[in-house]
Amino acid sequence: MNDDEVPEEAMRILGGEDWVVWRNRSLLLFDRVPVPCAVCGTDGEILMANPAMAGEWGVTPGQLAGRNVLELFHPSTADQVYRIVEAVRLGRRSRYPVEVRWQSPDGVRRYGELTADTVSDTDSPMWLLVLLRVLGEEPRPRGGGAVDPVPGEAERAAPIEVRILALAAGGHTTAQMARQTGLTADGVNYHLTRLSRRWGVGNRAELVARAYVLGVLAPDVWPPEPI
Template sequence: MIFDRVSVPVAVCDVYGAVQVANPAMAAECGTTPGRLRGRDVLELFRPQEATQVERIAEALRLRHRSRYQVSVRWQAPDGAQRYGELTADPVSDTVEDTPALLVMLRVLAEREGHEQRPPQVAPIEARILALLASGTTTAQAARETDLTVDGVNYHLRRLSTRWNAANRTELVARAYALGVLAPGVWPPTPAAGDGSE
């Protein structure tokens, strides 16, 4: 079966998140076999970073919206390391009227050994730009705040996007929070303590 040969961790879940079938790569992230994942709640295996993300997705699915949904998650790898990543769920069904299943893919973004809680290293200017971006500033405003040119700000954002494999600025900010680069629950957004930006 082609599903089993896909190297990316993939599972098919019912609309409530219960795993119906998983490939070996997904099972390996949980330290088990594909058959043992059947019936398990995907959001118990991979814990969401923000409950509000899950609530918005659940509401959208109830309204039968068919979009791609992304959730920042963390989980413990079989070797004990804390991993961080992103679950992407795509509703799939034969017809629009059918209750969709969810095709779930996992992307691993970072790993922290044991109980160490250090976020990935970013340059002080990168952390500052991410905080400004999270607060809604434009590229021009961020350039003025950091004494850079617009091209300079874009350069740092491109570097971060490449490093974290982020598709756009919204995803970049979400990852900065998920990876602990930006302090959670703080407004205006600020770099987290110990992120290498001190």
């Protein structure tokens, strides 16, 4: 959102400098929300995403800008999408859930629910605030048609996670990792926390050790590198 898109009434009440402070604080809060979320145009094009949403794809938030949310997350039925499109066309302001499925970079197929809220202080422009609720993972089919979880699936790491692990193994601080990956410090911490929970470790040293044990980082190499 730029200053030209700010409602005149908000600018009048807040004043120019106050608006800048308010906007910066809002963006900081947006980055720290642990729930994957994005702001989209009415056509589904992502205008900005938070680290949690980008984490579902192993990229930085900026790399999701310009992508279409419905190309990333596949709706279960087209009727759900048509309902949102029609509501937006008629100017209705409400919440619309959509059942979706997607495949993350580590090969795991997930399913969940996208909730789209129409948000705007004026009739134009109108945006969609999209929230993702991850409900679970789908087991992969075996050759005979039965399904069974893939061994070692939980041990995999997305490319952005592997890069963060290599930097962490090299002794980089959170701020240094953020600069080298293009993430915010909160984005780096989000990925580290997510990996720690996935691998069942309690601190950064254990996380790095686990990465070597699992073969994510190359042994006998300095500076640390992915395999």
